[in-house]
Amino acid sequence: MNAVYMLWLRQVKKYARSKSRIVGALGQPLLFMVALGFGFGPIYAQAGGGNYMHFLAPGIIAMSILFTSIFSGIEVIWDRQFGFLKETLVAPVSRHEIMLGRTLGGATAGLFQGVIVFFIALGFGLTPNWALVPAALLVAALIAVFFTALGTAIASKMDDMQGFQLIMNFVVMPIFFLSGALFPLDGLPSGIREATAINPLSYGVDGLRAVLTGASHFGLGMDLAVLGVLTAASLGIGSYLFSKIQA
Amino acid sequence: MKHRKIHSKKRVTHPHAIEVADLSKTFGSGEKTVKAVDGVSFTVQKGEVFAFLGPNGAGKSTTIKMLTTLLQPTAGRVRVMGLDAFSQQDDVRRRFGIVFQDPTVDDELTAYENMEFHGALYGVPSDRLPGRIREMLEFVALWDRRDDLLKTFSGGMRRRLEIARGLLHHPEILFLDEPTLGLDPQTRNHIWQYIRKMNREEGTTIFLTTHYMEEAEKMADRIAVIDYGKIVAEGTLSELKQRTKKKTLEDAFIALTGHAIRAENAETGRHMRMWHGRR
Numbered sequence: 001m002n003a004v005y006m007l008w009l010r011q012v013k014k015y016a017r018s019k020s021r022i023v024g025a026l027g028q029p030l031l032f033m034v035a036l037g038f039g040f041g042p043i044y045a046q047a048g049g050g051n052y053m054h055f056l057a058p059g060i061i062a063m064s065i066l067f068t069s070i071f072s073g074i075e076v077i078w079d080r081q082f083g084f085l086k087e088t089l090v091a092p093v094s095r096h097e098i099m100l101g102r103t104l105g106g107a108t109a110g111l112f113q114g115v116i117v118f119f120i121a122l123g124f125g126l127t128p129n130w131a132l133v134p135a136a137l138l139v140a141a142l143i144a145v146f147f148t149a150l151g152t153a154i155a156s157k158m159d160d161m162q163g164f165q166l167i168m169n170f171v172v173m174p175i176f177f178l179s180g181a182l183f184p185l186d187g188l189p190s191g192i193r194e195a196t197a198i199n200p201l202s203y204g205v206d207g208l209r210a211v212l213t214g215a216s217h218f219g220l221g222m223d224l225a226v227l228g229v230l231t232a233a234s235l236g237i238g239s240y241l242f243s244k245i246q247a
Numbered sequence: 248m249k250h251r252k253i254h255s256k257k258r259v260t261h262p263h264a265i266e267v268a269d270l271s272k273t274f275g276s277g278e279k280t281v282k283a284v285d286g287v288s289f290t291v292q293k294g295e296v297f298a299f300l301g302p303n304g305a306g307k308s309t310t311i312k313m314l315t316t317l318l319q320p321t322a323g324r325v326r327v328m329g330l331d332a333f334s335q336q337d338d339v340r341r342r343f344g345i346v347f348q349d350p351t352v353d354d355e356l357t358a359y360e361n362m363e364f365h366g367a368l369y370g371v372p373s374d375r376l377p378g379r380i381r382e383m384l385e386f387v388a389l390w391d392r393r394d395d396l397l398k399t400f401s402g403g404m405r406r407r408l409e410i411a412r413g414l415l416h417h418p419e420i421l422f423l424d425e426p427t428l429g430l431d432p433q434t435r436n437h438i439w440q441y442i443r444k445m446n447r448e449e450g451t452t453i454f455l456t457t458h459y460m461e462e463a464e465k466m467a468d469r470i471a472v473i474d475y476g477k478i479v480a481e482g483t484l485s486e487l488k489q490r491t492k493k494k495t496l497e498d499a500f501i502a503l504t505g506h507a508i509r510a511e512n513a514e515t516g517r518h519m520r521m522w523h524g525r526r
Contacts, residue, residue: 006367014355017396083351090315091368092341247317 003093004101011072011105015112022113025068029060029117033124036182049184055215057121058208059181062143065114066201069144070172072106073151076242077158086247095243103148103235110144111137132211135220139207142227146200149234156241174199181205185217200230263326264420264452265291265314270323271476272309283309285476286323291469296446296453298467300460300500303509306476307456308348311424314454315345328419344369344418346410346426348456352397358384358408359393362415369416383411386441387434406430410438414445421445423455427462435459439466460497470496474504 015022037053044052079085088098118126118136128136154167178192179201188196196202207223210216216223272284284306291297301307312318314325316336325332327339352361362380371379384390387407397405410426421442427435439462445451457463463470464484471481480487480503484496491499 002367002370006364010353010356010360010364013360017355082354083347083349084353085351086317086347086349087351087353087365088368089317090340090343090345091365092337092370093368094337246319247312 003091003097004104007088007098007101008105008108011075011102012108015072015105015109022116025064025113026116026120028067029064030120032060032063033057033121037124051125053121053125054127054213055184055209056182057124057126058212059179059205061114061117061121061140062179062201062205062208063176063181064117065110065140065143065204066147066176067172068113069107069110069147070151072109073103073148073153073238074155074158074164074167075106076102076152076155077161077164080155080245080247081160085245089245089247095245096239099152099239099242100235103145103152103238106148106151107141107144110148111140114140114144126212128212129214135211136208139204139211139223139227142207142224142231143201143204146204146227146231146234149231149238153234153238153241156238156245175201178202179205180217200227203227203230262293263290264293264295264328265289265297265454266324266326267310267314268324270310270313270325271321272306272313272318273321282476284313284320287473287476287478288323289471289478289481291452291454293452294446294450295468296443296455296466298463298470299454299456299473300463300470301456301473302504305473305504305509307473308424310473311345311422311454311456315343315422316340342418343420343422344413344416345422346413346424348424348428350405350409352405352408352412354398355396357394357396358389358400361397361408362412365412366415371416379415383415386414387411387438402429403431403434407434414441417445417449418451420452420454423453423457425456425458427457427459435462442466460495460500464496472500472503479503 033053033056037056041052044050044055049055076085079088089095091098154171178195178199180196181201185193185196185202185206203218203223203226206216206218207220207227210220210223218226267290268288270284270287271282274281274283287306287310299307299310309318313320314327314332316332316339319333328342330339330342332339353364356364359380362384363376366376366380367373381390384393387410389404389408389411392400392404397408400408406429413421413423413426423442427438430438442453443466446453453466455463455466467484469481469483470487472479472487480490482490487496487499488494491502493499493502
């Protein structure tokens with residue numbers, strides 16, 4: 001377990017030291033809350049949706065977890081380019097332990113980023129049910145582990161950063177925009193409805209919304225079940241792909 | 248995970264440290280096929296210092312990658328301490344240490360943290376780790392810089408840290424892929440002396456590549472020369488000199504591999520490396 005801890009520690013240290021990255025990653029959630037929260041708030045209220053900021057905040061928290069986590073996973077490619085990956089690949093430790101440690105470390109960073117955004121959202125008027133905040137942490141942790149493992153799995157099959165834009169535009173952005181982070185999932189036209197239903201982040205956003213604001217589309221039990229299964233699967237697949245890396 | 252002993256007392260009765268038979272590695276397919284290693288066979292005895300020499304692009308690093316479980320051979324067999332380097336990867340990885348040719352340190356960690364990370368991964372007992380790290384950092388004159396991030400280090404300092412890290416645990420086999428590249432003669436001497444001592448006192452098998460022929464001359468019990476993916480000569484220093492009727496290893500090396508400067512330069516080397524990842 002020592003190796004898992006060391007890998008975890010390394011990821012956390014790297015995250016904690018990249019102050020500019022932490023601050024930089026707060027720009028987007030802030031912008032979304034200001035522009036969308038205040039911009040669409042009046043229309044949303046007129047349409048009978050209630051407080052849009054209240055609705056939006058869990059989605060934005062999920063977004064920041066998604067971004068930080070998936071990029072932590074994709075960091076494997078940087079490690080490959082800067083050589084450090086080889087140091088871990090020849091170590092007398094099973095690659096599954098290495099992958100697990102890395103993933104938990106990246107997920108910790110993602111979770112932490114989500115917590116920062118949570119506090120920012122409080123400033124924007126989110127009024128959570130404090131008794132359920134620990135449950136929100138659980139949902140957030142599942143989102144973080146799932147997407148870090150997904151990032152690691154993707155990065156294990158990539159050689160360099162050239163595919164990065166592709167991943168950004170065809171994986172990360174669609175996952176965010178089609179997750180119900182910005183709009184309610186009820187009464188969607190078919191097509192979008194199916195896309196949101198198969199999107200893992202939909203269950204994360206819905207779970208966070210369920211515990212933080214009490215409103216849910218799928219139901220918290222369903223959210224947790226889907227996230228739990230997906231997280232386990234992504235750890236398994238990511239670990240397998242990581243173990244097959246050659247240098 | 249249990250801590251493994253630094254000094255591994257139990258040595259398997261198997262006589263060879265490394266056995267390579269008909270090893271080949273081909274990259275690409277169709278017309279672009281590159282045969283980086285082409286039917287290489289050799290053995291390295293336990294406790295031996297074995298120099299693996301060759302011009303740039305001759306297949307040295309590709310061979311080392313296959314010996315150290317990083318790359319799957321296209322054909323042939325590698326046994327390290329009697330274990331199959333591919334089907335028994337995890338066991339093989341417990342037996343060797345390596346100093347890579349390319350940088351493999353973490354820029355975002357301090358010198359001390361890089362060492363600590365390595366020590367923990369290689370199972371150096373935690374009560375002995377701090378002392379051992381200090382010893383090795385002092386050995387490469389980096390102890391005063393231990394709390395600085397690696398990104399503030401010069402090329403030579405990084406190189407020294409790579410070496411200190413590679414020597415932190417005491418493996419049974421130590422792979423050194425051009426370890427002293429870019430270091431001044433004083434540092435190189437200092438480091439080779441230490442490696443020699445490890446070899447004599449602990450029986451560590453040393454597998455090294457270098458372009459400094461005088462290093463191979465001083466260090467190696469046996470030498471193999473690889474060129475265009477094939478072993479072109481193998482033997483002791485005097486055998487190689489005798490065979491080529493030359494007085495120095497450098498002359499013997501040139502006699503064996505020719506005067507032509509290889510097409511492979513830093514740029515294509517980089518290209519090849521990126522290529523390696525693409526199974």
